[in-house]
Amino acid sequence: MSLEDPLYHITPVQQAAASCTGAVLTSLLVTPLDVVKIRLQAQHRLSQNVSNKCFLYCNGLMDHFCGCTPNNGQKHWFQRPGHFNGTIDAFIKITKNEGIYSLWSGLGPTLVLALPTTILYFVTYEQLRLRLKNLYNRNNVEGQERKQPYWIPLISGATARIFAVSVVSPLELIRTKMQSRKISYAEINESLKLLIKQDGIKGLWKGVFPTLGRDVPFSAIYWMNYETIKGFFGSDTPTFGVSFFAGAVSGGIAAFATVPFDVVKTHQQIEIGEKTLYTDKPQRTKRTAQIIREIYRHSGIKGLYAGLVPRLVKVAPACAIMISSFEYGKVFFYRLANPDSDIFNSSKENLQSNK
Template identity: 45%
Template sequence: MATKLPIIISTADGSSSSAAVAMKSESSLTPVQRLMSSCIGATVTALCVTPLDVVKTRIQAQQKESLMNNNQSSVRQSTTNTRPIGSAGGVGNGRQFGQTFKMFIKMSRTEGLTSLWSGLPPTLAMVIPGMGVYFTSYDLFRVHLNKQFGYINRYQPLWVPIVAGSVARTLAAVIISPLEMIKTKMQSQLFTYGELALALRHMIRVQGYRSLWTGITATILRDAPFSSIYWAVYETMKQHAFGSPVEPTVPVSFICGASAGTVAAIVTHPFDVVKTHRQIEMGSTSGGGAGGVYRTSALLAHIYRETGARGVFTGITPRLMRVAPACAIMISTFELGKTYCRQYNDSKLT
C-alpha cells in the first residue's frame, strides 16, 4: 500500500527526487502565468456564485433594517419586547436554509431572474484584479518563504501558508475595498447605476475619499484570518491527506478547496455581518443605523446583545452555499491553469 507522503530520495548532487523537482517546477512559473490562472478562475467563480452572494447580502440587509427599527422603538420607549430579527425573515428561528430558498424565489418573482446577478459588473471588476493580486501574491510569497527558509526539499511547515495567505489577502482587500463596497450597496437594494453614482458623490462630498474604505477594518478582520485558515487547511489536506505537494488533480483541489473554505467561512462569518452593516450605509443621509454608531468590535457586541449568537451568524447558510463551491471552483481552476503553464514551460525546455 502506497504511503501518503512522497518518498524523498537524495541524489548525488544533494537534491531530492520528489519535492525538489516539484518545487523547481513550481518556481518556473512566471508572475504573468500565475496571474492568468487566477483571473480565469475568478471569472468562472464569479459567474457561478454571484446569486448566492446577492441572497446573503439581502438577508444581512434585512437584519440591519430590523436593528435600526429596534433602536428607533427603544427611543420611543416602546413597550413591545419582541426581537425584530426574528420578524425580519426567520433568522431567529434558525431556519436559514428555508429563508435562503425563499429569498431566491422572492427576488426571482418580484425583481426578475437577472436580479440574482445584481452588482455583477462591479463584482467582476473587483474579483478579477482582486483574485489576481491575491492568488498571485500568495503563490509568489509562499514560494519565496520556502526558498528563504530552506523548505525546497521537503514539505513546507504550517506557518508558511498562514503568513503568506494573511499578507496577500490584506493587500488585496485594501486595493479592492471601494469596489466591494459598491457591489454590496447594489446587492442590498435594487439600485440603478445613476442612483449609485449620486450616493457615491454625496458620500465623498460629506465624508471625504476615506469613506471609500468604509468597513475596511471589518473586511481585513474577516479576510486575513479567513485566508490564513483557508490556506493552512488547504495546503495541509493537499500535502498530507492526498500526498500531492504541488500538482493536485482537479478532484483533489475541489475537495480540499471546498473543505478549507467551509472551515474558514464559519470561523470568520461574524466579521462578514459587521462589514455588510457598515457598507450598506454608504450614502445614507439618516446616519442612524447601528453600523454608523459603533466601531467594529462594539457593533459586533451590539448585534450579539440584540439578536444573540444567531444574529452574528446571519446569512451563514447562503455564505456557506457560496463560499464552499466558490473556493472549490477557484482553486481547481487556478491549480489547473498552473499545471498547464508548468507543462508548457517544461515542453519549451525539452
C-alpha cells in the same frame, strides 16, 4: 518533479491569468444562487414596507450593497415583482418570466472589481508563499528541501488579503456610491473631496477594517488548511479533484471559524453602506466592540453565529471552484510552455501510489 521546484515556477502574469479564470468561473456559477437569495430577501423586505435601508450580499467573490429605494423612479433588479414560494420556485419563475439572463443580474459590476481583487490576492499569495518556502529551505543545513510548515501559507494568506483589500477599498467606496443611484463623476468628485476634508485621506478607506476583520482570519485559516490537506495526498501538484476537495473542506472550516467576524462585519458594513448610500455627509459608525455587545445582549451567542448554514453552503463550493481552477491553470500554463513535460502525469502517479 513538481511545480514547487523553482525551475518550474510559472510567471506572475500566468498566475494572474489562472486566478482570473477562476474568478470568472466562480462568478458565473455562484451568482445565480445569490440572485435568487436576494430576490427572496428583497420580497420579504418589501412586504414589510422597508424602504430606506440597504442590505449586503456576497456572490462568493465580493460583497455588494443594495439600496432598497427606487433609482430615479426605476426599480433595481432585486426589486422586480415576483411572488416566490421558495428557491426552486424562484429559479423557475425568474427564468420563465424574465429570461435566463436575469439569473446573472449584477454580474458586470462584480467582475469589474472582483477580477483585479482576485488577481492581486492570488498572485501575492503565491509569490509570497514560494519566497518564504525558498527562504525556509535555504537555511536548512542538511541541504534537502523540507516540508512546507503550516505558518508559511498562514502568513502568506493573511498578508495577501490585507494587500488586496487595502488597494481596492477606495474603488469599492466609489462603486458603492455609483450603484446607489445615477450620479455624475462631478458629484462623485465632490463627495470624495468632502470625505477627505472631514476624515483626511484615510476616509477613502472607510469600512476597510470590518472587511479586514473577517477576511484576514478567513484567508489565514483557509490557506493553512488547504496546503495541509493538499499535502496529505503526497503531491505539490494536485489534480483538479484533489484541489476541489481540499478547497471545499478548507473553505468550510474557515467559514465556520469566522462566522462571528462575518456577522459583525455585516452589521458594520450595512451601517456604513446606508450612510454612504443615503447621505452625502460622512458620519461616524459604531465600533466593533459596541456591535458585539449589542448582538450578544439581544441574541446571545447564537446571534454571533447567525447565517452559519447559508454561509457554509455558499463559501465551500465557491472556494472549491476558485482554487481548483487556479491550480489547474498553473499546470496548464506550465504544460503550454513545456509540452513534453510529464509533471501532471507524475502527480497522478504519486496520488495513486499513496492510495
